[in-house]
Amino acid sequence: MxxxxxxxxxxxxxxxxxxxxxxxxxxxxxxxxxxxxxxxxxxxxxxxxxxxxxxxxxxxxxxxxxxxxxxxxxxxxxxxxxxxxxxxxxxxxxxxxxxxxxxxxxxxxxxxxxxxxxxxxxxxxxxxxxxxxxxxxxxxxxxxxxxxxxxxxxxxxxxxxxxxxxxxxxxxxxxxxxxxxxxxxxxxxxxxxxxxxxxxxxxxxxxxxxxxxxxxxxxxxxxxxxxxxxxxxPASAFVADFIGQSNLLPARVVGREGEVWIIQALEQTFRLPSTALARPLAIGEAAQLLIRPEAVCLHPRGSLRAGVQRATYLGPIVEYELTLGTQLLTVVDRDPLRPRIYPVGAEVNFDFLPGCLYLLPA
Ligand SMILES: Nc1ncnc2c1ncn2[C@@H]1O[C@H](COP(=O)(O)OP(=O)(O)OP(=O)(O)O)[C@@H](O)[C@H]1O
Ligand SMILES: [Mg+2]
The missing domain is CATH 3.40.50.300 (P-loop containing nucleotide triphosphate hydrolases)
Known part of the structure; x- marks a missing residue:
């Protein structure tokens, strides 16, 4: 039994x-x-x-x-x-x-x-x-x-x-x-x-x-x-949003090569392994790309660029709100070697940490 x-x-x-x-x-x-x-x-x-x-x-x-x-x-x-x-x-x-x-x-x-x-x-x-x-x-x-x-x-x-x-x-x-x-x-x-x-x-x-x-x-x-x-x-956008902070970006599945899914978001292309999908989606299906604030990596050679709308200094971390077109992006920066805080109005470059993206159904 x-x-x-x-x-x-x-x-x-x-x-x-x-x-x-x-x-x-x-x-x-x-x-x-x-x-x-x-x-x-x-x-x-x-x-x-x-x-x-x-x-x-x-x-x-x-x-x-x-x-x-x-x-x-x-x-x-x-x-x-x-x-x-x-x-x-x-x-x-x-x-x-x-x-x-x-x-x-x-x-x-x-x-x-x-x-x-x-x-x-x-x-x-x-x-x-x-x-x-x-x-x-x-x-x-x-x-x-x-x-x-x-x-x-x-x-x-x-x-x-x-x-x-x-x-x-x-x-x-x-x-x-x-x-x-x-x-x-x-x-x-x-x-x-x-x-x-x-x-x-x-x-x-x-x-x-x-x-x-x-x-x-x-x-x-x-x-x-x-x-x-x-x-x-997280199994759903509700869970993602309820636990911790989350950026949920509108995204779309545009293709698939075996176990790699091709996703479009922020006018960029991302390649995600099957394990980064909450569930399999159809090609062409709308989705939401989950990016946790700590998975946004600010650095001068980053391939994405956004404006600083808000900067909050919290000691060990700095919390930013970035705007990228109509999209808001919350970022947690904990680089202890960064000499200064980016001021409101500054333009910053960043990338998403590979392996930290997760795709949810829309
Ligand atoms: N005795 C009751 N008669 C009618 N409705 C009830 C009764 N007890 C609970 N409910 C309803 O059932 C739902 C769930 O209530 P419950 O108290 O289990 O929520 P909860 O998750 O504990 O919320 P909270 O975090 O506010 O304590 C609510 O919509 C509540 O209004
Ligand atoms: Mg209760």
Whole structure:
């Protein structure tokens, strides 16, 4: 028998009655996904794309309108939340203000009527894991935002859930703390080897945390892949645009010589290997050429030429907006030896780094 994945979504759909009271709207549709044990999957996408709804169906707070959710081969659609052995961490930490850190974390264990000595052992272990040792007697309001989020995480982990669900857990923290906490979350997740579904709309967070990223758009999955593939080989213009900065130039397929495709864009001809195409296209078909800002290489002998419309100095990099006819081109220049910043109005020469071009359907 084929090996089954740990957590499986089979053709999941969730419809809600529309808020205007007219018929139904699909919040999630055609979702098929296989998650392996110990994987950290981030669900990434714009507001309203169905991330929270997906997570809530796994937790059992919503039931799918169609399709199956399987955990370790068992269908769990009808299983009530408290019997799924999952734990969820929310954006609002939802701590009990009148209980100490220790009692907040111990809460779920007490409902299971464990021996006091066992409760103590498990709570102290998990507090150490999340870096809160010594703070167990404090009330939550005497903790920083980051520490409160650690309590929320500890409270989830102490239950030793089969799956950890996190819905934008860091969005209430400032940028610096968010970066620190995401490294911490990754460390803890890997220490425990716990299967995790992590919702975010922050692409840097999704990239640094994930084994694989699921990009959602209007209730559907656009792409599931490891971060490098999502960035370098996006499945659609939506993904390309959503992850990182992108220049999408109007292009056309004009010919093909075996595994080499001849593409026209910016009145130039480019030769791309088949691997640089999101999918095979017909000769004559319109397309979009994806060029990441760092793949534009400024140098005096470059064969293309454009005017500087905007120059932003950011220390290690300079960001330019170039105009080339009606086309705008975002460029990130990180040459530490370049003596000066090109001023607005200057004309610059450049080339595209070969091997960094990618062709998407129009
Ligand atoms: N209980 C509900 N009743 C009706 N519509 C709902 C309900 N819950 C969610 N929706 C709709 O389903 C869609 C997906 O919502 P969801 O909360 O899953 O999005 P999200 O990706 O988590 O967005 P955000 O990033 O803003 O949190 C939205 O259009 C939302 O309005
Ligand atoms: Mg949400």
């Amino acid at each position: 084929a090996e089954v994945s740990y957590l499986v979504f089979q053709d999941i759909e969730k419809r809600f009655s529309s808020r205007e009271g007219k018929g139904q709207v699909a919040a999630v549709q055609n979702v098929n996904l296989q998650i392996e044990q110990g994987e950290l999957i981030t669900l990434l996408g714009p507001s309203g794309c169905g991330k929270t709804t997906t997570l809530r169906m796994v937790a059992g707070f919503e039931s799918p309108s169609r399709g199956e959710i399987l955990l370790a081969g068992e269908r769990i659609n009808q299983k009530p939340p408290h019997r799924r052995e999952m734990a969820m961490v929310f954006q609002s930490y939802a701590l009990f203000p009148h209980l100490s850190v220790f009692e907040n974390v111990a809460y779920g264990l007490r409902l299971r009527s464990l021996l006091e000595i066992e409760v103590r052992k498990r709570v102290l272990e998990v507090l150490e894991l999340v870096g809160l040792e010594g703070l167990e007697h404090r009330p939550p309001q005497q903790l920083s935002g980051g520490q409160q989020q650690r309590v929320a995480l500890a409270r989830a982990l102490v239950l030793q859930p089969k799956v950890l669900l996190m819905d934008e857990p860091l969005s209430n923290l400032d940028a610096k703390l968010r970066e620190q906490m995401r490294t911490e979350i990754r460390r803890i997740q890997q220490t425990l080897g716990i299967t995790t579904l992590y919702v975010t709309h922050d692409q840097a967070e999704a990239m640094t945390l994930a084994d694989r990223i699921v990009i959602m758009h209007r209730g559907q999955i656009e792409q599931v892949d490891v971060p490098t593939q999502i960035y370098q080989r």
